[in-house]
Amino acid sequence: MTDHDWPSSPSDSELEELDQFLRAHGGDEDLLLDGVHGLLTALAIGPAPAKPEEWLPDVLHEPFTDPAEGQRVLQLLAHLNDSIAPELETGAYEPILGEVDDDDEGSTVYTARGWCEGFSRGIDLRASAWESRLGQDTQLMELLGPIIALAIDDGVFEADAEFAELSDEEYDECLAHIPSVVAAVADYWRNHPPSAEEQRAAQDAAASRRPGMQRRRGGRTLH
Template identity: 70%
Template sequence: MASDWLVSPSDSELEELDQFLRARAGEEDMLLDGVHGFLTALAIGPAPAKPEEWLPEILHEPFVDSDEGERVLTLLARLNDAIAPELETGSYEPILGELDIEEGAPAFTARGWCEGFSRGIDLRAPSWEGRLGHDSDLMELLSPIIALAIDDGVFESDAEFAPLGDDEYDECLAQIPGAVGAVAEYWRTHPLADDERAPTPEDGASPPRRRGGRWVH
């Protein structure tokens, strides 16, 4: 049974999880693409987060059905646990939303994934922002994600950015896996110094407040 946790959720299981989240989503709640971005930011970031810290950001109501609850928790754990192995094997792909258009195939959007990614950063905001404030290399590694987030209106920026064209947007989407892998490698090779470590909920610290969708740099 333990080996099941190492297997990435199948397409049908992702659809099952997506339907569960959609059926209970409020205006500020994350759907599957947002959850994946959120867990990705935590998986590649400066300090890991345990399920008891990140689950309340995804699930806000108690389960009515215990079997359904166990199933959902299992799928979320597998989705989370698959991120690091996928990065190591080069098979990581972000879960993106789809936009219905009048003609042709649906277009993909990174809005939900980027919103979730920002929430993952928010859980470790002091560590991320402290490093971004004095290391431009990290900001550069994040540049495709930042460009998409600004273009989709997830973040505001003090600098002016021209809207991305369709080809530029698609190019940034294609760069997400590489950017995620590069940021993961950055934090592996540039870990937090003792004076950079912010208190976590395990230390009795309160969760950070949301930054309101603004990259701080």
């Protein structure tokens, strides 16, 4: 596939349209746009691709009442999903982040909480392969370091050991590292694909996962 054959990234207006739909149709624990992007990113760079019917239950939680609207939302989700790999190839990938008000500064700052929540759910969809490899290869854990630090700091992951809270500078530094971490993890799985045993375990887990069921983690996205 040549560069000009790659899907373009969604426009700002398309992202806004999808964001508004997710906000209007989601509950407190459901993924918003940043979370959906994290979910799709984890699947795009992980050990095995996922079909839409595997990840859509983590994004859409009720039937469409308007068929035309439903088709449009599915098109937007497909566009977002299909744009991730080309962005990684061209170095254009950037995470979609949430925003929170900084009461101390009176300004708006970025948060990775929603993105990390979605990323963790993407890992959950291929948990057997991820957990098997993380238990055998410390390189993968090291590559994920900045994302893990953000997830712990934002309360998405619970850590066995006590971690010091990230300073504002450390948090921003971890945010800045997300694109390079995502690219490095994609390269890792490309160069160290899952074994036959890991593939079988992932397939068995995918087959046993019932539509509409999803693993919850503590906390919700802040916007």
